[in-house]
Amino acid sequence: MKKKIAEIIREKSSFEIITHEWPDADAVGSSTALAMALVALGKDFQIVNSTPTPEHLLLTPLPEKNSKFEIRNSKFPEVSLLLDVSDMGVIGEIKPKGMVVVIDHHATNQGFGDVCWADSRMSSTSEMIYELLNALDVEITEQIATNIYMGIFGDTGGFVHPNTTKKVFEVAKELVNKGANPNYVADKLKKNKPIIYYNILCLVIQRMSVKDGICAAYVTSEELRDLNATPEDASGIVEELASIAGVELAIFLRDIDSCKAHCSLRSRNTNAARLTAQAFGGGGHDKAAGFSIQGRAKELAPVVFKEGLRWIQTA
Numbered sequence: 001m002k003k004k005i006a007e008i009i010r011e012k013s014s015f016e017i018i019t020h021e022w023p024d025a026d027a028v029g030s031s032t033a034l035a036m037a038l039v040a041l042g043k044d045f046q047i048v049n050s051t052p053t054p055e056h057l058l059l060t061p062l063p064e065k066n067s068k069f070e071i072r073n074s075k076f077p078e079v080s081l082l083l084d085v086s087d088m089g090v091i092g093e094i095k096p097k098g099m100v101v102v103i104d105h106h107a108t109n110q111g112f113g114d115v116c117w118a119d120s121r122m123s124s125t126s127e128m129i130y131e132l133l134n135a136l137d138v139e140i141t142e143q144i145a146t147n148i149y150m151g152i153f154g155d156t157g158g159f160v161h162p163n164t165t166k167k168v169f170e171v172a173k174e175l176v177n178k179g180a181n182p183n184y185v186a187d188k189l190k191k192n193k194p195i196i197y198y199n200i201l202c203l204v205i206q207r208m209s210v211k212d213g214i215c216a217a218y219v220t221s222e223e224l225r226d227l228n229a230t231p232e233d234a235s236g237i238v239e240e241l242a243s244i245a246g247v248e249l250a251i252f253l254r255d256i257d258s259c260k261a262h263c264s265l266r267s268r269n270t271n272a273a274r275l276t277a278q279a280f281g282g283g284g285h286d287k288a289a290g291f292s293i294q295g296r297a298k299e300l301a302p303v304v305f306k307e308g309l310r311w312i313q314t315a
């Protein structure tokens, strides 16, 4: 499938790059690296996302679009490249305009679009982009290496999660050889949290319950408002809950607005995170998954706890 996608990229001339809502390091790293490769190949492209790219993930300038595309191609774009997208539900309001080509590593990707390269053995979509660029003979510049390294670092939790394979280290070594700076990337991703994150964490830690191997907590929209925070400011908190000794499943719910909530799940040894997320219509990876649902975080917390308990007991 990688070869087929390389062929499509060689043959076609106009592309749009789309990734999931609230892009993370892998989404931004893979999109930026591929956009830079399209520039090198002389292709017309545009990056299209439904929510803004977080500033702290812009380690290099973001090539937003090739300015020549409007002049050169009236049928723009021929191809829509969906990166780190497990299903059409995660791209928000965006409607792909071209032939849909998916590159993704989520376990819950069932295969969709016109061409789909989905491989859950890959640590990250960024690792897949690294392979694709090699297949295309694109030079891995320092900027491309930095973005791919960032994506791998992000999705392996800084070379911590079970997707940290021997191959990941081999690719990381090649990227460092090309100019990626491990300390710079780690500093931007791990030591760059705003104070507001700790304000929310403080509240969450006081509230969390640890029982039967599950740590569960939530934050309401009223609390976020009182702290002058957005729901996005609470991303990453689930990792703190999952770091407590003996916790098999971490559940963290946050209100998105007055009628919608998001749940983040992490499991240690079982697939309980994915199985619990899927029970509520979500998805992700075996040990890191999530879902969005109608309702309030506070009321949903015991319901998700009960479902999670079922899965860690049967796994």
Ligand code: 5GP
Binding pocket: 086, 087, 089, 090, 106, 108, 235, 238, 263, 264, 265, 281, 282, 283, 284, 285, 288, 289, 290, 291, 292
């Ligand atoms: P988190 O919720 O912690 O941001 O995301 C953890 C993982 O779960 C990510 O890999 C993400 O792709 C997946 N995930 C989170 N929310 C959803 C969702 O609503 N639907 C699907 N399919 N996956 C999700």
Ligand code: MN
Binding pocket: 026, 027, 084, 105, 124, 125, 155
């Ligand atoms: Mn990813």
